[in-house]
Amino acid sequence: MSSPRASGYFRTSYARDQALLDTRTQKIWLGLFSIAACAYPFFAGAFALDLANQVLLTSIGAVALMLLTGYAGQISLGHAGLLAAGAFTTGILFKELAAPFWVTLPASAAVGALIGLLFGLPSLRLRGLYLAVSTLALHFMVIHAGQEYETRRGHSTGVVIDPPAVGGWVLNDPRIWYFVLLAAAAAALLFSLNLLRGRSGRAWRAIHGREAVAEALGINVRAAKLSVFVVSCTLTSVAGCLFAYYRGFVSAEAFSLYLTIQYVAMIIIGGIGSLLGAILGTIFVVLFPYAIEALMAALGLSERLSSLIFAVNYAAFGMAMILFLVFEPQGLAGVWRRTQAWFLLWPFRQKPPGK
């Protein structure tokens, strides 16, 4: 999966080339990272724990969008609508049928897959901008359906959901949530990695490159497009379901166009075409408003601008997005790759010619 090392490390078999982890150093780092991730909730305070939970929850959606836009090249501006679909499926099933966790989660996934098919259908005829616009239109439809439900059933401010319970055991401790979300995010990541290194991932990258060539190579372009929409939308919808349970509350207001933009920003800031980028971008975007708040407090501006904090956030976020688009189109993943190369090649600045 990863690029060849500069130090003359060569792979000797296809299986080795496809392995998720191919050097011992990588395995050691992964082990250390897993231990650190598992130990984190026992050292972090309540606030830091909530931040970590948000990052984990959001990363599922970001990874899903990365599959769709970053790898398969299908622009989607309907991501918030998909999250809303999962969250509302959960909310409606819970309110109307008092359905438990193990019913709402698969139901959300099924609804996500169905909507993915629906979102994907325009992609068979439309490309680029027109596709983006059609997903934008679908976003408004889903949100409208949610609002309709809210007003028709008299939950005009939103639907309140109890924390999920398995047997007699209720999931309401943030520390347990952390492990659930960590497992979910890791599963989503592993699932995506596996899809990407297999046949489907190669097909997606091929249709991103050029559709006519992909078709000539024997790839079923329609099937590949629909499959990436279905996979991405299912993952997102599951993330929406988890979001509903984590917040304990579903409301159409939470799924504004701004949320979509935030998700798109995550994959742009992270770096298109990299799962690592999706995660780095998620961390950046989730922590950004808190960083701005801390900065304002440090500058002593927070009292004066306390009612306008959201505006400062908007302006700074727009600025950050523009700066990344203009000066660092490769995103944080590009920065990471450059840093890595710098250390690998040191003391040289670039690869010596002929190697």
Next chain:
Amino acid sequence: MQLAVNIAVLAAIYALISCGYVLIYRVSRVLSLAHGELMMLGAYGLAATASLFSGHPLVAIVASAALALMVGVLVYGVLMWRMTGESVLAAVLATIALGILLRGAMVLFFGTQTRYPLQELGWTNASIAVGDTARISAAGLALVLVTAAVYGGLFLFLRMSRWGIRMRAAGQNPLLAAQRGISLHGVYALAWGLATFTGGMAGMLITCDAGIESTLVTIGLKAFPAALVGGLDSLLGALVGSLVVAGAEVLLIHYVDPLLSDVVPFFVLLAMLVVRPWGLFGTREELDRV
């Protein structure tokens, strides 16, 4: 009768906004999703000049219109020229980012209070009778007239004037146009300037009726389906598309459900995308521009 007047006013609103989308798309193949925010900026510009030149409403209007034109050129000169030749996604995202930046900056500079530029100009919004059963507000009438004037002016400009012909040439084939000595950056900047100018006019006139609120951005976004239904690169299409979308919206709100207001344009948009993605009057271009 009242319904017909409502449709006319709404269609004028959509038409005045959507010609901005069409201008930018036709000339530079970029979709500007910051149009709603730029409209709002135009409205705030009017409010600002109204208090600056208090007592001279006409001066204030001319000044704010010139300001809108300058802002558009500035947007291209500072940000969008870097996106020339980049992928569609990057350019669209740059406009989205600009929109967010503007939304935050406008709240910071102008506050969150609803402002009424018409009062600040010292005018009142009279209600005028049309026929014997319908009424139209003075601002609504002004909107219809300005839209007609803007479209007439744009048709003449694009057909007759030297710069208008350059703009069409750049839209048809940028490479050839550049080789014939047309300054692409100049033409693109002019397109952004004109689009922001018309959008700013739309913002000013809408807020004369309703006051400056954040819903203006939603109206800007709802006008986009009108542009696409007519065909993203056709001004005539934008006009017809606005009529279609406004008609559908007003009739459905009246006869079915007022809650539908925000989704009707997007229903029409989806239907159009399924049947005829390039719109009623658009050229059937190759839709392969990822």
